[in-house]
Amino acid sequence: MLGHLLTTFLISAVPVIELCSAIPYGIAVGLSPAASFIAAILGNMVPVPFIIVYIRHIFAWLRKRSSWWDEKIARLEKRAHLKGRIVHKYSAIGLCILVAIPLPGTGAWTGALEAALLDMRLKNAIPSIFLGVCIAAGIMTAVTTGIIHIL
Template sequence: MFLNYLIVFLISMIPIVELRGAIPVAVGMGLDPVISYIICIIGNMLPVPIIYFFARKVLIWGKDKKYIGKFFTFCIEKGEKGGKKLQAKAGRGLFIALMLFVGIPIPGTGAWTGTLAASFLDMGFKKSVIAVMLGVLIAGVIMALASMGVFGGLSFLFAPKS
């Protein structure tokens, strides 16, 4: 049993997959939903401080390196462009925009991407972590409900009868 929770914890730390993939795995394994949710939140949030403080520096360091330079430059440009776009649309509502960006459970909008965007925007560590955490909590609830079939059940209740 411990091994299954460890697997779910590790999956929730993987970029792009994050808790969006870990929660359905936990449900599929038949693990306790509340314990799994908490473990996935912790696993998904654990890399956030490292990403905030170091990812941007690593990308800047590697942008002029022979083999990784083009990819790192692409990541920097994409991060800066995405951050400016988010800031232009959100204005003073950047906190809410970041929270919703992370909270929408689709690939590329998780804690990793949201934290990197926040670091490019110089949003501030505490504010960034809180916005990302709230977004991860929202995404976790959505994924848990979807994985347990709640949305399918609701669509059955509210679908037009023929």
């Protein structure tokens, strides 16, 4: 059981798949919905402060290393700025909504990147991202357990 909790936690910390995959995994291997929910939220939140604080430094360092990285980072920043219009307009509420939508391209990693690129302070970004992660986890738990039927 501890191994499944840890795996659920770790899957949730991986970019792109995040808790959208972690919660179904946890429930599929026999964890209770509540245990999957909590492990996924905690795992999803672990990288957030590090992304907010260090991503700009990492991007600058990578850009100095290669033009290949510069192109990739520029494309990523462009996509982030397009998504960031809602976040910029509605600030903390916009960030929460962006994170709360459990689809690829949204979530805690994207929210943390948006917060960093918009120079949001940790004390404002973390609660918004946490609330969005909790909402997304609730939606995924409800869908996975059949409480909410998508189709």
